[in-house]
Amino acid sequence: MRKPTQEEMxxxxxxxxxxxxxxxxxxxxxxxxxxPMTIYMGADATGPELHLGHATNxxxxxxxxxLGHRVIILFxxxxxxxxxxSDKEAERKPLSKKEVGENIKxxxxxxxxxxxxxxxxxxxxxxxxxxxxxxxxxxxxxELAGSFTVQQIIERDMFQKRMKDGxxxxxxxxxxxxxxxxxxxxxxxxxxxxxxxxxFNMMAGRTLQKKYNNKDKFVITTTLLFNPKTxxxxxxxxxxxxxxxxxxxxxxxxxxxxxxxxxxxxxFTDCTTLxxxxxxQVKKEIERGDNPRDIKMRLAYEIVSLYHGVKKADKAxxxxxxxxxxxxxxxxxxxxxxxSADATAALVENKIVASKSELRRLISAGAIxxxxxKNKVTDIDYLNNxxxxxxxxxxxxxxxxxx
Numbered sequence: 001m002r003k004p005t006q007e008e009m010x011x012x013x014x015x016x017x018x019x020x021x022x023x024x025x026x027x028x029x030x031x032x033x034x035x036p037m038t039i040y041m042g043a044d045a046t047g048p049e050l051h052l053g054h055a056t057n058x059x060x061x062x063x064x065x066x067l068g069h070r071v072i073i074l075f076x077x078x079x080x081x082x083x084x085x086s087d088k089e090a091e092r093k094p095l096s097k098k099e100v101g102e103n104i105k106x107x108x109x110x111x112x113x114x115x116x117x118x119x120x121x122x123x124x125x126x127x128x129x130x131x132x133x134x135x136x137x138x139x140x141x142x143e144l145a146g147s148f149t150v151q152q153i154i155e156r157d158m159f160q161k162r163m164k165d166g167x168x169x170x171x172x173x174x175x176x177x178x179x180x181x182x183x184x185x186x187x188x189x190x191x192x193x194x195x196x197x198x199x200f201n202m203m204a205g206r207t208l209q210k211k212y213n214n215k216d217k218f219v220i221t222t223t224l225l226f227n228p229k230t231x232x233x234x235x236x237x238x239x240x241x242x243x244x245x246x247x248x249x250x251x252x253x254x255x256x257x258x259x260x261x262x263x264x265x266x267x268f269t270d271c272t273t274l275x276x277x278x279x280x281q282v283k284k285e286i287e288r289g290d291n292p293r294d295i296k297m298r299l300a301y302e303i304v305s306l307y308h309g310v311k312k313a314d315k316a317x318x319x320x321x322x323x324x325x326x327x328x329x330x331x332x333x334x335x336x337x338x339x340s341a342d343a344t345a346a347l348v349e350n351k352i353v354a355s356k357s358e359l360r361r362l363i364s365a366g367a368i369x370x371x372x373x374k375n376k377v378t379d380i381d382y383l384n385n386x387x388x389x390x391x392x393x394x395x396x397x398x399x400x401x402x403x
Contacts, residue, residue, distance in 0.1 A: 001068035016270045018196040018221040037069045037190035044076035045103040049244035050110045053235035056270045057193050058114035071124040078130040082176050110245040113307045132186045144178045181205040191218035249308045249316035256300035258372040258388045261292040272302040333397045343383045343400050
């Protein structure tokens with residue numbers, strides 16, 4: 001167990017951090033106390049892939065683990081069968097036990113790309129909350145429910161919106177924060193880390209941890225990756241830009257190159273291990289007008305190196321350069337400038353396609369390819385969320401840039 005250096009402390013208190021409760025000063029004091037903490041991050045097994053958004057938390061936790069703190073990654077195999085309503089305008093489909101089991105098969109390997117699970121002295125641990133939540137008796141559930149009011153639950157933004165829109169709210173959704181909160185009690189943690197969209201659920205854990213174990217749990221929220229122009233999440237399959245930890249080096253490199261230019265600073269901060277000083281230098285390069293493509297090449301290389309190693313990053317970079325130097329792409333690609341989230345309209349206005357109906361038909365036929373990401377476009381919204389070069393049909397090439 002060791003205390004963080006001044007530089008390490010700055011990173012732990014500021015880098016990718018949205019907030020720390022009850023306060024940064026209290027957390028700093030605890031870090032300097034030399035007493036090890038048990039800190040966890042949970043993720044519901046709603047899909048087979050973890051992404052760069054999850055990894056923001058893993059990178060933070062790995063820093064704490066190297067200082068000697070106990071780190072737990074909790075696979076929410078039971079809570080995934082309830083469905084977290086956070087930030088959802090409709091009920092999240094509950095998953096079956098079989099579906100959840102399939103989803104987490106490769107999770108340990110993905111987590112191990114960032115967190116050291118094999119360290120002899122202090123390995124990060126992986127637990128599943130079905131180990132205790134599946135054993136909960138009804139009297140215990142009722143006892144937990146007595147710690148919260150209906151008013152507290154119903155005041156959440158997504159429930160208010162659903163009521164306004166006349167959409168149903170199911171009773172089991174009310175139980176979700178209780179179950180996640182009880183995880184803190186069972187593991188008897190000192191701190192919980194998660195995206196700032198998880199604040200309500202993490203605070204439920206703080207309430208229960210105080211009630212049952214008389215501990216003031218730290219709640220540490222991390223920033224979500226989003227496009228500052230459109231406000232849309234980057235790590236969302238429905239909104240595009242999803243970069244999975246299980247992606248091949250070539251896929252990871254290409255998808256990173258396809259990220260909008262305006263997201264470069266945050267992705268460097270949240271998804272790489274470059275120092276804050278190095279990232280400040282990157283920001284200066286952007287401000288003075290250096291080519292965003294070259295800066296993203298470095299970003300892509302850093303990310304691929306982190307998850308696949310330097311040799312595979314070299315290969316992915318060379319492959320990317322080779323594709324765009326040797327592929328049958330005309331030198332004079334049509335460049336169109338699109339306003340935020342309106343690339344489809346720009347394609348019609350610039351007569352790349354005759355109409356949005358034709359665009360949808362081409363997408364349905366698999367005739368549009370995002371070359372940087374090597375993806376067939378399957379959803380019209382994908383175009384609105386991704387800059388880059390597209391092959392439309394067999395002969396049309398267009399590069400979409402933000403205006």
